[in-house]
Amino acid sequence: MRVNIKSPEVEIRERRLGSITGFYGSASELCNKSKSGKLCDRMHSFSQCLGCSSGNALCQLALIQDAVVINHAPLGCSADFSDFNFINTVERQARNIPVANANLLSTNLNEEDTIYGGGQKLESTIEEAYYRFKPNAIFITTSCASGIIGDDVDTIAQEAENKFNIPVVYVSCEGFRSKIWTTGFDAAYHAIIRKIVKPPIKKMKDMVNVINFWGTDIFTDLFGRIGLTPNYIVPFSTIDQLQKISEAAATVQICPTLGTYLAASLEQEYGVPEVKTPPAYGIEGTDAWFRELGRITGKEKEVEELIKSEKERIYPELERLREKLKGKRVYITAGAAHGHSIMYILRDLGVEIVGASIFHHDPCYDNRDDKGKSLDHLVKTYGDIKHFNVCNKQSYELINSLNRLKPDIFVARHGGMAIWGAKLGIPTFLMDNEQFGLGYQGLLNYGNKVLDVLETPEFIKNIAAHTKLAYTDWWINQKPDTFLEVNKHE
Ligand code: SF4
Known part of the structure; x- marks a missing residue:
């Protein structure tokens, strides 16, 4: 039994999943260390x-x-x-x-x-x-x-x-x-x-739990087209609704960093199958996610029709966006699996990912299934990311990397981090709606957003021109991992 719901306290991620907050290297190196059991946390000797x-x-x-x-x-x-x-x-x-x-x-x-x-x-x-x-x-x-x-x-x-x-x-x-x-x-x-959750009384064969934050409601339409109904949890649910999530036909999550524990617990305790695939961002992730949902709910035919019609709809505009974005270089900062998901989207748009600062890393999820590992999917499908930093929102590491790599655009998932791109004069946007990039439409949403931001460089240049950075030249010239201790056991 992986999840112990008898205990009053949850077991923390460091012990349960072996999660870390300090790493600097390539994404493939991080994947390999996670698989080999040799992943050690590099402690920050200085923390902001x-x-x-x-x-x-x-x-x-x-x-x-x-x-x-x-x-x-x-x-x-x-x-x-x-x-x-x-x-x-x-x-x-x-x-x-x-x-x-x-x-x-x-x-x-x-x-x-x-x-x-x-x-x-x-x-x-x-x-x-x-x-x-x-x-x-x-x-x-x-x-x-x-x-x-x-x-x-x-x-x-x-x-x-x-x-x-x-x-x-x-x-x-x-x-x-x-x-x-x-x-x-x-x-x-x-x-x-x-x-809160009670044992199921009657299974609801069309109801799918959607573990999410508070992003736009896109699932009512998408699921409606394949004969399913989303049950959004936990934001905006009621206690009565939460008591019955054990009755759902399946659980999906917009991000395993968020939902790993709840999805695995529902499967373990009440047999609600979890969709164990990479997140539904980028073409391959979305294909796999919908196909697995279709398999679990018996909606394979409807899912294939959805995939076909969505692809036919988006491809002409996707090609146009790829053409316009050719040669652009991007840096990303975000939470773990969602950060990987943003990279799927941008790679599908033909953009180069020059590096990333990701807030932590889970070497596995609570379901212990390898298929859904979001970083593995990134490396396998889209190739390696050379400058991959696991960095628990340490702005000093981020600004050092941004300054070195000088991307054309900086994408941030959290407000406090976005400002550093602007201060360095890098066109930047903050995306806090995780549903914005989800599915096939998400590719078009992101592509158009990146183009919009790139079209207004004067605004960012003006901010940079009137900014005095808090960091000295000494720090800017150090390596980004200067304050990450070296592990002798790896
Ligand atoms: S806000 Fe600070 S003091 Fe309060 S629980 Fe969190 S870490 Fe502890």
């Missing part, structure tokens, strides 16, 4: 910033329509409440869901609580959450402070659950537990699979 698992857990749980999330933490750990409330209100409109605030509370742990314990504060916050919001479930996300003082959050949650007769769920996502902040996704899903 890090993400926190708590934010990744919150980004899934905060958007459940009828739940409350309590962050059992000092108030500073809840700084991201405003981000997720903003996403919640804006993206609800995009999905035609009535606009409402996210239901988020903090226990506001202070110095005194770190001495005497925060248990009573948590109990009264649960009570406040229950009476104020009348939710169908309460999730309690933890923090470094609550972890260090050792509050027994699981027991408090269980007692509250008995008292209020709704699921009250402990989500273990203390920032210090894992260097891989995507462990926070796993913590949220562990909580859902452990305490």
Whole structure:
């Protein structure tokens, strides 16, 4: 059994999957080391910033329509409440869901609580959450402070659950537990699979779970054409909907970095088959993804028709885009599997990938199936990437690489990273809608976006002309991996 849903805490990615945050070399070298079991994390001897698992857990749980999330933490750990409330209100409109605030509370742990314990504060916050919001479930996300003082959050949650007769769920996502902040996704899903999902009553042969963020709804149309219905999880779902995800015919995910744990858990615990292919980006990935979904759901014929008609539709414009983009060089920074997916798209558009800074690397996924390994698919299908950096959002490494490789365009998946391209005068765009590049249409979307950005170089040049970089010439002339320690065991 790979996923242990009996344990109150999820096992962190470093231990479960052997994930790392420090590597510099080629993509093929990283694939080979991952396969041979010789992959060691190169520690950063200097670190500028890090993400926190708590934010990744919150980004899934905060958007459940009828739940409350309590962050059992000092108030500073809840700084991201405003981000997720903003996403919640804006993206609800995009999905035609009535606009409402996210239901988020903090226990506001202070110095005194770190001495005497925060248990009573948590109990009264649960009570406040229950009476104020009348939710169908309460999730309690933890923090470094609550972890260090050792509050027994699981027991408090269980007692509250008995008292209020709704699921009250402990989500273990203390920032210090894992260097891989995507462990926070796993913590949220562990909580859902452990305490929310119920055994299936009736299998829904046309319903497909889609593990995603909050991107555009493209699956209602795509799946509708092959006789399937998407069940978007977890953002914007309800507790009732989550209780029934065990009844789906299959689970797909827009990105295995996000959904690996939930998809594997649903298959292991309830027999919901996971589509185990590379993500549905670029032509080959999309072909494989849809064909596997068709095989699992008995929709092979419909899928072949969809693939044929989509390809016929996009190819003339794809050829036009390839012609215009010939010779262009791009650098990418993004989370792991989604970063690989963006590279599939750009390679299919005929663009050269000069390098990438990818936030972490999972040498395998929870399903332990090799077919779906996203980096392997990249190297096998599109060739090697010479300058491949696994870099947990260290801006100093990114800016060094960008300056050396001087791409024509820089694509970033996270806001804080995009600004460095602009400061160096490199046409840059930020793409936070992961559905934008998905499927066959995604190739056209990206191709046109790249062309648009390349057509307005003056804007970026002006930004660069008025920017004084925070980095000295000394750093710019070092190698990008100067602060990555060398592993003697590899
Ligand atoms: S949980 Fe820890 S790492 Fe995360 S925001 Fe709070 S103090 Fe920072």
